[in-house]
Amino acid sequence: MMDMSPLTTHTRAFPIGAPILELNGISLRFGGVKALTNISFDIREHEVRAIIGPNGAGKSSMLNVINGMYRPQEGSITFRGQKYARMTPTRAAHMGIARTFQNIALFKGMTVLDNLMAGRNLKMRAGVLEVALQLPRARREEIESREAVEEIIEFLEIEHIRKTPVARLPYGLQKRVELGRALAAEPKILLLDEPMAGMNIEEKQDMSRFILDVNDHYGTTVVLIEHDMGVVMDISDRVVVLDYGKKIGDGTPDEVRSNQDVIDAYLGVAH
Amino acid sequence: MAEQTSKPKTFPKLLLRNAAARGADPAIREKSRGVWRTMTWAQFADETEAVAAALMARDLKRGAHVAFLSGNRPRLYVAMAATHWAGAVATPLFEDSPPEEIAPLLQQAGVTHIFAEDQEQVDKALRILPTCPSVRFIIYDKDRGMRHYKQPQLVSYADLLRDGRARLAAQPGATRMEAERGQGEDAAFLFFTSGATGPVRGVVHTHAGLIERAETAAAMDKLTAADLALAYLPPAWIGQSLFSYGQSLATGYCICCPESIETLFTDMREIGPTYFLAPPSVLELLVSRVELRMQDAGAIKRGLYKMFMALARRVGDKILSGRGVFIGSRLAYALGGLVIYGPLKDVLGLSRVRVAYTAGDAVSPAVLGFFRALGVNVKQLYGATETGFFVAMQRDRGVRPDTVGPAAEGVEVKLTPQREILVRSPGLFKEYLRDPQATAAVKTPDGFFHTGDAGRLDDDGHLRLLDRVADIGALANGALFSPGRIENRLRFSPYIKQAAVFGDRRETVCALIDIDTAAVGAWADTHEIAFTGHADLAAREEVSALIAEEIAKANADLAADPSLAGAQVSRFLLLHKELDPDDGALTRMRELRRGVVAARHAPLIEAMHAGRPRVQFDAEVMHEDGSVTTAEVDLRISDAKTFPPAPSMKAA
Numbered sequence: 001m002m003d004m005s006p007l008t009t010h011t012r013a014f015p016i017g018a019p020i021l022e023l024n025g026i027s028l029r030f031g032g033v034k035a036l037t038n039i040s041f042d043i044r045e046h047e048v049r050a051i052i053g054p055n056g057a058g059k060s061s062m063l064n065v066i067n068g069m070y071r072p073q074e075g076s077i078t079f080r081g082q083k084y085a086r087m088t089p090t091r092a093a094h095m096g097i098a099r100t101f102q103n104i105a106l107f108k109g110m111t112v113l114d115n116l117m118a119g120r121n122l123k124m125r126a127g128v129l130e131v132a133l134q135l136p137r138a139r140r141e142e143i144e145s146r147e148a149v150e151e152i153i154e155f156l157e158i159e160h161i162r163k164t165p166v167a168r169l170p171y172g173l174q175k176r177v178e179l180g181r182a183l184a185a186e187p188k189i190l191l192l193d194e195p196m197a198g199m200n201i202e203e204k205q206d207m208s209r210f211i212l213d214v215n216d217h218y219g220t221t222v223v224l225i226e227h228d229m230g231v232v233m234d235i236s237d238r239v240v241v242l243d244y245g246k247k248i249g250d251g252t253p254d255e256v257r258s259n260q261d262v263i264d265a266y267l268g269v270a271h
Numbered sequence: 272m273a274e275q276t277s278k279p280k281t282f283p284k285l286l287l288r289n290a291a292a293r294g295a296d297p298a299i300r301e302k303s304r305g306v307w308r309t310m311t312w313a314q315f316a317d318e319t320e321a322v323a324a325a326l327m328a329r330d331l332k333r334g335a336h337v338a339f340l341s342g343n344r345p346r347l348y349v350a351m352a353a354t355h356w357a358g359a360v361a362t363p364l365f366e367d368s369p370p371e372e373i374a375p376l377l378q379q380a381g382v383t384h385i386f387a388e389d390q391e392q393v394d395k396a397l398r399i400l401p402t403c404p405s406v407r408f409i410i411y412d413k414d415r416g417m418r419h420y421k422q423p424q425l426v427s428y429a430d431l432l433r434d435g436r437a438r439l440a441a442q443p444g445a446t447r448m449e450a451e452r453g454q455g456e457d458a459a460f461l462f463f464t465s466g467a468t469g470p471v472r473g474v475v476h477t478h479a480g481l482i483e484r485a486e487t488a489a490a491m492d493k494l495t496a497a498d499l500a501l502a503y504l505p506p507a508w509i510g511q512s513l514f515s516y517g518q519s520l521a522t523g524y525c526i527c528c529p530e531s532i533e534t535l536f537t538d539m540r541e542i543g544p545t546y547f548l549a550p551p552s553v554l555e556l557l558v559s560r561v562e563l564r565m566q567d568a569g570a571i572k573r574g575l576y577k578m579f580m581a582l583a584r585r586v587g588d589k590i591l592s593g594r595g596v597f598i599g600s601r602l603a604y605a606l607g608g609l610v611i612y613g614p615l616k617d618v619l620g621l622s623r624v625r626v627a628y629t630a631g632d633a634v635s636p637a638v639l640g641f642f643r644a645l646g647v648n649v650k651q652l653y654g655a656t657e658t659g660f661f662v663a664m665q666r667d668r669g670v671r672p673d674t675v676g677p678a679a680e681g682v683e684v685k686l687t688p689q690r691e692i693l694v695r696s697p698g699l700f701k702e703y704l705r706d707p708q709a710t711a712a713v714k715t716p717d718g719f720f721h722t723g724d725a726g727r728l729d730d731d732g733h734l735r736l737l738d739r740v741a742d743i744g745a746l747a748n749g750a751l752f753s754p755g756r757i758e759n760r761l762r763f764s765p766y767i768k769q770a771a772v773f774g775d776r777r778e779t780v781c782a783l784i785d786i787d788t789a790a791v792g793a794w795a796d797t798h799e800i801a802f803t804g805h806a807d808l809a810a811r812e813e814v815s816a817l818i819a820e821e822i823a824k825a826n827a828d829l830a831a832d833p834s835l836a837g838a839q840v841s842r843f844l845l846l847h848k849e850l851d852p853d854d855g856a857l858t859r860m861r862e863l864r865r866g867v868v869a870a871r872h873a874p875l876i877e878a879m880h881a882g883r884p885r886v887q888f889d890a891e892v893m894h895e896d897g898s899v900t901t902a903e904v905d906l907r908i909s910d911a912k913t914f915p916p917a918p919s920m921k922a923a
């Protein structure tokens with residue numbers, strides 16, 4: 001199928017395709033607090049999609065809805081044409097949605113390698129007994145997983161910390177390891193919750209590069225939440241803007257940048 | 272004589288000989304994706320032939336130049352051998368050079384093909400392409416990020432190899448003949464001089480010259496195909512290319528390419544090289560790693576380490592050199608081997624090292640002594656790019672910290688009345704590229720090369736290096752001033768990374784000091800001095816005091832040497848910013864370019880000589896995002912203690 005939208009570019013190895021994930025009329029309330037109100041947008045296959053907005057706009061809530069961590073009171077999620085009223089984290093993982101967290105969620109005492117291997121969990125079929133007895137299938141899976149993980153290690157240029165416990169790594173590297181852990185699951189969709197929070201310029205540039213490379217090399221659809229407008233505009237194909245739980249903009253970075261509501265939300269309205 | 276002519280005289284012929292003699296033995300190992308992967312001599316030759324076929328199909332002519340912008344990878348060495356196979360000249364360049372440094376070199380050599388390791392190097396090559404019209408093809412090794420590149424000059428190594436194999440299958444034999452055509456007198460390598468003291472020049476070496484040096488040096492150390500070397504230094508340095516290409520081909524030993532420069536020490540430990548080349552800076556790094564780790568060790572371990580290292584420093588070198596040591600000390604040393612030296616060498620990856628050389632710079636006696644005390648056979652070596660590297664080498668039982676050993680076999684060394692070292696050797700360079708005048712200026716009619724280094728030959732034939740001839744001057748009072756030797760002595764301090772001293776035709780000697788951020792930072796930590804970074808550390812009064820003490824120690828040593836006693840460092844300041852090859856203050860091999868440093872810091876040097884206590888300086892500050900602004904910095908100038916010349920020495 002040929003998509004002739006202006007977003008499709010010839011140079012991409014994985015041209016942006018049809019919507020893979022659609023969110024329809026999502027509303028999420030915590031008691032009386034409206035976190036999200038009637039939000040609809042879609043995510044196309046192989047694109048880099050950003051969700052931005054000021055503090056408290058509902059960005060993380062949105063990601064948690066996609067991921068099945070939160071159950072919206074209204075609305076539905078359509079993944080590859082199939083409609084779900086509710087998502088669960090397990091189902092999301094099995095459907096190929098992996099994520100990273102705003103506060104790094106790794107096994108701090110384990111090495112980088114072990115953390116990445118843990119990310120392969122869903123790819124392994126062998127049971128506890130098989131693994132304990134080192135039966136052929138368990139051994140084969142272990143080797144396959146290690147090869148996949150080593151490819152990610154090379155991809156993210158973290159060879160030198162392969163055997164270092166995560167807790168001993170600086171923050172920027174931990175973020176990279178977390179991205180690696182998510183990639184280990186070979187996701188279709190990668191959800192990144194503020195992947196560049198707390199980084200310096202150089203680390204941000206590195207991370208941007210890695211995100212684009214992941215998208216380019218594996219064709220992974222990327223959904224990311226980010227504070228840093230500059231970064232987002234540079235690496236995203238399309239941007240959704242939330243403010244106070246409502247969608248106030250949706251489009252290419254250029255469209256969003258010239259959207260008056262967005263400017264007002266970010267810069268405040270002058271009177 | 273008949274035996275001489277039957278010996279292979281080009282690198283591709285050596286490669287074919289190795290493939291025939293030991294085809295199944297490992298030639299190159301590379302750690303990739305966590306696993307060591309082996310390329311045998313047969314595979315090496317096979318792949319080289321295919322790549323050569325593909326390169327020739329892409330217009331690579333005999334005598335043309337191929338530039339290499341790559342670290343140590345098996346594909347680099349295959350491409351190098353393929354270049355030689357096709358009769359072309361390999362021109363390895365420093366990977367970390369910016370485009371504006373590389374462009375003139377490509378133009379000078381008229382490079383037609385570039386081998387680039389990855390996207391970063393390709394970007395560089397593409398940027399200078401408009402100014403280098405001679406470049407026809409850019410071959411790249413790693414295809415990551417290269418998907419969007421559509422330039423017609425680009426071809427991936429994998430495609431090149433595939434294409435070459437198809438050509439070989441279609442036309443077997445044609446490519447092999449090209450290797451047979453090669454002669455020993457053909458140019459093999461073009462190395463560029465570092466430009467520490469003069470303009471950057473292209474140095475042309477022949478196959479025969481380098482092979483002769485590689486074989487002779489290998490024979491002197493009895494290297495065999497069973498040896499193992501680590502390829503981790505820039506191939507643009509002649510030393511690395513000889514160790515990882517020339518000598519490997521000559522003797523058939525296997526070279527190992529670490530996964531990345533960050534994993535070097537882990538990879539080295541896994542491999543356990545038997546033959547090791549390290550500039551003094553790498554040795555210093557190893558020593559400081561040990562010392563930092565010992566600081567964190569428990570009291571018992573620290574105590575044992577201290578006790579056994581004291582013993583090792585006393586007897587280790589003597590045992591290694593086969594000199595007489597009292598039996599009790601020998602037993603204690605053997606015990607130390609079990610408790611300390613063995614495990615330590617294991618951690619450093621030096622357990623199996625039989626022969627190690629340090630070259631490229633002056634090594635501190637303390638650092639050299641550390642390794643020799645442990646029983647690691649580290650020796651000094653002297654050579655320049657023009658001399659085919661191996662000029663003087665210390666022999667196994669004749670290692671002294673203050674000389675670089677006697678001339679290597681086949682090399683004649685003599686001194687001019689001005690003490691300049693002249694070298695005649697079969698491994699001497701052929702010429703400076705397209706510069707017969709410059710060649711004639713340094714080569715005497717009877718074949719000696721003017722090294723530009725001043726030295727002294729001891730009675731037993733050991734060569735002692737002094738300084739660059741052109742740098743030796745005199746203070747206003749007539750005392751001999753040898754900046755290189757003073758700087759070397761200063762750099763022996765772990766806290767001083769670089770030093771530039773100035774005193775020619777002046778009253779006193781003043782020094783610009785670049786502190787070692789890591790070492791001074793660790794020192795500041797233990798002394799509970801809070802700091803933010805290099806500039807902050809350098810501005811600290813405590814750090815000035817620390818360096819003043821270090822300089823005083825150096826001055827005490829200088830005072831003991833009658834030729835240096837008159838020119839001790841009396842004033843110094845700490846540079847707010849590290850000296851960096853990117854702004855030309857250092858060469859790519861991290862040698863000081865004193866002229867550049869002097870020009871850039873002229874007001875600072877004037878202020879020191881004028882005796883001012885502080886100096887304001889408009890410094891360029893490079894920010895994280897690459898933008899440059901100027902900011903005024905205020906630097907403190909401190910005095911250092913000097914010593915009267917040692918009386919007994921003076922009398923003598």
